[in-house]
Amino acid sequence: MNYQNKVIFRNLFLLVALAGCLAAPRLEAVEEIKVPFNFQWGESAQRLEDSLKRVQARVVERKQVQSRQCLVVEGIPQKLLQRALFYFENDSLNEIELHYGDPSWDGTQYGNFFDQTRRNIEAKYGIGRVIARQKTRDGDVLQTVIGYQWAQDVATLSLYYYTAEQAAQSYRLLSLHYRGF
Numbered sequence: 177m178n179y180q181n182k183v184i185f186r187n188l189f190l191l192v193a194l195a196g197c198l199a200a201p202r203l204e205a206v207e208e209i210k211v212p213f214n215f216q217w218g219e220s221a222q223r224l225e226d227s228l229k230r231v232q233a234r235v236v237e238r239k240q241v242q243s244r245q246c247l248v249v250e251g252i253p254q255k256l257l258q259r260a261l262f263y264f265e266n267d268s269l270n271e272i273e274l275h276y277g278d279p280s281w282d283g284t285q286y287g288n289f290f291d292q293t294r295r296n297i298e299a300k301y302g303i304g305r306v307i308a309r310q311k312t313r314d315g316d317v318l319q320t321v322i323g324y325q326w327a328q329d330v331a332t333l334s335l336y337y338y339t340a341e342q343a344a345q346s347y348r349l350l351s352l353h354y355r356g357f
Contacts, residue, residue, distance in 0.1 A: 206302045209331040209354065212260075212272050213252070217331070217356030219269045221247060224262055228252070233260075244270075256289075274352045283339070286348045290337040293350065294324060297335060301326040307334065317342045331356050 211217055215224060225235060228249055236259075237248035245264045252260055256276045263271035276293075277286065298304060308323030323336045334353040339346060 206328075207300045209301060209326065209328050209333050211269075211331070211356065212274065212354055215269060215272070217269055220267050221245060221262075221264050221269075224269060269356070271353065271355045274354075276350045276352070277348060281348070283346065283348065286337070286339070286350065290322070290335075290350055293352075294335055297324075297326065297333065301328075301333065304335070308336065329357075 213227075215227070225247070228235070231251075231253055233249050233251040233253075235247050236250050237246075239246050239248070241263065243265065245267070247262045247264075249260045249262065250258070256278060258275045258277060260275070261273040262269060263273070276289070281289070294304065304324035304326050306323070307325045308321045311318065311320045313319070318339075318341045320339045320341075321336065323334060325332060325334045332353075332355045334355075336349075336351045336353070338349045338351070341347075
């Protein structure tokens, strides 16, 4: 092999190696999905309520959802957070559902908020998996649900955008669901 062929071969090898590096999937470090508000999975309802009182949040409803106790809480000082639902199985915290939004927003503003929230979550936890994307009609009400999920060994995080529209009236909700295993 002459010198010119060696140079061509070396350059071709470098080009193939570079293309392989660019085509390989990127391995990005992702953060661990943590329990919101510095709580821990397994905390008791009483301990959680005591913590909420310190920030002047209030339990506005207590209900049974299937086999779990649910505390509906309002007044947690976080921008755009309307309410939080804390679920307990055998007095052990295992899920938190956070409802976000602003009643003055239109559909475009909610859509932008949903997209920005999804991008922020993906920056922390990687690309989410689509778990819901549907439009259904119930009588004269058009309902839309879009959902993404991020799963790790000890927790999952799901993001949902729900709308219900009837003529000029509409209801919109963005919710985050943290669930521990």
